[in-house]
Every structure is written in C-alpha cells, then in structure tokens.
Amino acid sequence: MIRSDVQRWQGIDAQRLRSINRSPDECDTPQASYSGNGMRHLFEPRLVNGPFGDPGLYVDFRDERRALLFDLGDIGVLPPRKLMRVSHVFVSHTHMDHFAGFDAFLRVVLGRKEGIVLVGGPGFVAQVEHKLRAYTWNVVHRYAVALVLDVREIGPDGRGLRARFSSRTGFVREPCAPFEIADDVIHDEALFRVRGRFVDHEMPCLAFVVEEKSRARVAKDRLAALGVSTGAWLRDLKRAVLAAAAPQTPIQVRWRDRLGEHAMTRSVGELTTAILDVAPGQRVGYVTDLRYTDANLRTLAPLLAGVDQLFIESVFLDADRAHAQRKNHLTARQAGQIAREVGARAVVPFHFSPRYGQRAAEVIAEVRAAWSGPESPPAAADGRDQEDSDASRSWTRAML
Numbered sequence: 426m427i428r429s430d431v432q433r434w435q436g437i438d439a440q441r442l443r444s445i446n447r448s449p450d451e452c453d454t455p456q457a458s459y460s461g462n463g464m465r466h467l468f469e470p471r472l473v474n475g476p477f478g479d480p481g482l483y484v485d486f487r488d489e490r491r492a493l494l495f496d497l498g499d500i501g502v503l504p505p506r507k508l509m510r511v512s513h514v515f516v517s518h519t520h521m522d523h524f525a526g527f528d529a530f531l532r533v534v535l536g537r538k539e540g541i542v543l544v545g546g547p548g549f550v551a552q553v554e555h556k557l558r559a560y561t562w563n564v565v566h567r568y569a570v571a572l573v574l575d576v577r578e579i580g581p582d583g584r585g586l587r588a589r590f591s592s593r594t595g596f597v598r599e600p601c602a603p604f605e606i607a608d609d610v611i612h613d614e615a616l617f618r619v620r621g622r623f624v625d626h627e628m629p630c631l632a633f634v635v636e637e638k639s640r641a642r643v644a645k646d647r648l649a650a651l652g653v654s655t656g657a658w659l660r661d662l663k664r665a666v667l668a669a670a671a672p673q674t675p676i677q678v679r680w681r682d683r684l685g686e687h688a689m690t691r692s693v694g695e696l697t698t699a700i701l702d703v704a705p706g707q708r709v710g711y712v713t714d715l716r717y718t719d720a721n722l723r724t725l726a727p728l729l730a731g732v733d734q735l736f737i738e739s740v741f742l743d744a745d746r747a748h749a750q751r752k753n754h755l756t757a758r759q760a761g762q763i764a765r766e767v768g769a770r771a772v773v774p775f776h777f778s779p780r781y782g783q784r785a786a787e788v789i790a791e792v793r794a795a796w797s798g799p800e801s802p803p804a805a806a807d808g809r810d811q812e813d814s815d816a817s818r819s820w821t822r823a824m825l
Contacts, residue, residue, distance in 0.1 A: 516546075518545075616667055675691070
C-alpha cells in the first residue's frame with residue numbers, strides 16, 4: 426500500500442491512488458467521475474496493470490457500453506466482458522510490452538464482435554498483417570459473426586495508411602483509401618476525440634490525449650418549469666448539442682405523466698437555453714516511452730496543456746537519470762515536471778522499473794515533489810550524451 430503521506434497529493438484523491446495499486450477485480454468496477462460543477466463525465470480512465478506491469482490505459486464510457494484501449498501489452502487482468510466493450514485500440518508503439526497482447530485480444534473478440542479499429546504509428550499495418558499471417562484461418566470464414574479489423578497507420582508527416590482485414594476472407598489484407606491527420610486529431614466522434622503526437626523513443630512513439638467534448642447537464646428545476654418530464658428525447662438533445670447541431674434543428678419532445686402521454690416539437694437552441702447547462706469536457710493524457718529532450722517537451726506542451734488527468738511513465742528515480750537517458754525513458758522527477766509545466770490537474774505515474782520493486786513510494790513521492798513544488802526543471806538533452814541544457818529550463822515559458 427502507498428504510505429499516507431503520499432496519499433495527500435494535491436489533486437489526486439485516494440480513489441485515484443488506489444487505481445495505481447489496485448487488484449485485478451478493482452478494474453471491473455470503475456467509479457463515476459465528476460467535474461467540479463457536479464456533471465458526470467462521459468468516461469472513466471484506469472491503468473490496465475499496476476505501476477510495475479505493462480503500460481496500458483482502459484477508458485470506460487459511461488452509459489455507452491463501450492471502451493477505448495491505449496496500448497496492448499499484457500491484458501490478462503481484463504476479463505472478456507471488458508475486452509468486448511473495446512471499439513478502438515490506440516498503440517503508442519510496437520515494443521512487446523505495448524503490443525504483445527494483440528493475440529489474446531483477437532482470441533476474445535474473434536467470432537463474437539463485428540469490428541475493431543486499431544491505430545498505430547509507422548509500419549503498423551504491416552505489423553498487424555504479419556501477426557494475422559502467423560495463424561491458419563481455414564474455418565473462421567464460417568463463423569456466424571464476421572470480424573473486421575480496420576487498421577490505421579499514422580506517419581510522422583500526418584499522412585495515414587489504412588487497410589481492412591476480414592475473417593470472411595481469412596484476414597487477407599484489403600487496401601483502403603489513405604487519409605491525412607489535421608490538428609493532431611487521429612479519431613473524432615460526436616462525443617469525444619483522440620489527439621496524438623509523436624515523441625522520440627529512439628523510434629516514433631505516439632503520445633495521446635482523449636478529449637470529451639462539451640458536457641450537457643439537465644437543470645431539473647428548469648425542466649419542471651417548462652412543464653415536461655424526462656425521457657429518451659433528452660439523450661437526443663444532448664447528442665445534438667455535443668455534435669454542434671444547428672440551433673433550429675427540431676427535437677421531438679415526448680414524455681409521460683399522470684395525465685398521459687404528451688409530445689411537442691422544439692428546436693435545439695430553444696431547449697438548450699431553457700434546460701441545459703453546458704460545461705467543458707474532460708481531457709485525459711497518456712504518455713509513455715520517451716526521452717527527456719527539448720524536442721519532446723516542445724511536442725508535448727500543446728498536446729497536454731491543461732489536461733484534467735495525466736497518466737505518464739515514471740520509469741527511473743532521478744538519481745538514475747543517466748541510465749534513463751540511455752534507455753530512452755523519463756525519470757520520476759522529469760515526469761512530475763512535465764505534469765506541472767503543462768498544468769495537469771492530476772497525475773498518475775506508471776511503468777516503474779522492476780529495480781524499484783520495494784520502492785514504489787519513492788518513485789511516487791519524486792513525481793509529487795516535481796509536480797507540486799517550485800523547483801527548477803530537470804535538464805533536458807538535445808543529444809544522447811548531453812545531460813544539461815540551459816534552453817530546457819525555459820521551455821514551458823516559450824511553449825505555454
């Protein structure tokens with residue numbers, strides 16, 4: 426367990442700290458997440474494993490019966506019912522601890538789920554294809570439920586390659602039209618979007634932010650004053666607002682009370698003004714496997730600015746900074762400094778080196794000190810052997 430002094434982090438409550446060291450069963454019962462104004466957020470993010478396990482973030486969606494998965498390493502802790510909720514998998518890079526779980530995931534969804542979208546970096550389409558070609562698929566075409574893998578590969582230049590693999594054809598690669606990324610948005614839906622940028626891990630590695638779009642809450646007192654009651658129409662209204670529908674868009678308002686069933690038509694603009702409070706959505710960052718360099722800091726600053734919660738690797742203690750640089754990873758102090766400078770409201774460290782098996786509290790405390798304290802930022806490196814950089818000490822002032 427984490428010591429009580431560590432549990433008193435500014436901005437991180439005991440619930441979030443428990444998620445760092447939870448048992449597998451705890452992952453099955455995510456708790457509701459609320460904004461400061463009492464609005465419940467759309468999703469609940471949790472690490473797949475503990476701080477010493479393979480990196481991975483499971484983002485469960487409230488009332489949507491779906492989830493997102495960031496990285497695909499050891500996913501044994503996730504039961505099939507959790508994996509069946511996953512609609513999209515975003516892979517930071519294909520080192521084994523981030524991608525070795527592909528086969529286990531495929532085994533669960535094959536013959537049971539109709540489609541999965543997988544997103545990764547350079548070479549990703551070919552890597553998924555090679556994974557699929559390692560097996561014999563002489564019977565899957567007869568499965569009642571056909572599985573289609575929509576695989577999307579993003580290049581550092583913002584251009585994307587896409588291919589389709591269907592169990593109906595034994596997962597033969599079917600090329601799709603290429604695409605381009607705009608404003609770092611690698612996936613966009615009515616309720617949320619996912620942004621990504623490449624950082625340097627001696628290879629391109631994607632850092633992610635999943636953004637909930639504006640949230641709408643019904644003001645019950647104003648709803649009563651309007652003379653109507655709740656119903657399925659409220660979901661239609663909220664979705665229209667989050668999708669930026671035109672104010673004149675009609676909404677069919679249907680409800681039932683003791684006098685019977687009622688219906689009327691009102692516009693999105695009229696109903697929004699009358700009964701909804703709209704607030705900014707939640708933003709969650711997921712950053713793993715990168716060196717502490719000026720270039721990486723400049724990349725992360727605009728992507729992570731003001732995130733509500735930041736999941737960030739904290740592999741080594743700062744006393745082992747030279748070793749971290751050789752391994753292309755962050756120290757705990759560097760991770761905390763990044764969290765502080767980008768204005769993260771809460772930070773959850775993970776991906777601890779096994780060398781600290783009995784010293785997790787030290788790693789966490791070092792992140793905390795850098796995140797909440799006024800100390801100078803740790804030195805960034807422009808080159809592999811450079812451990813000190815005057816420019817790095819002012820990178821956030823230039824970027825933010």
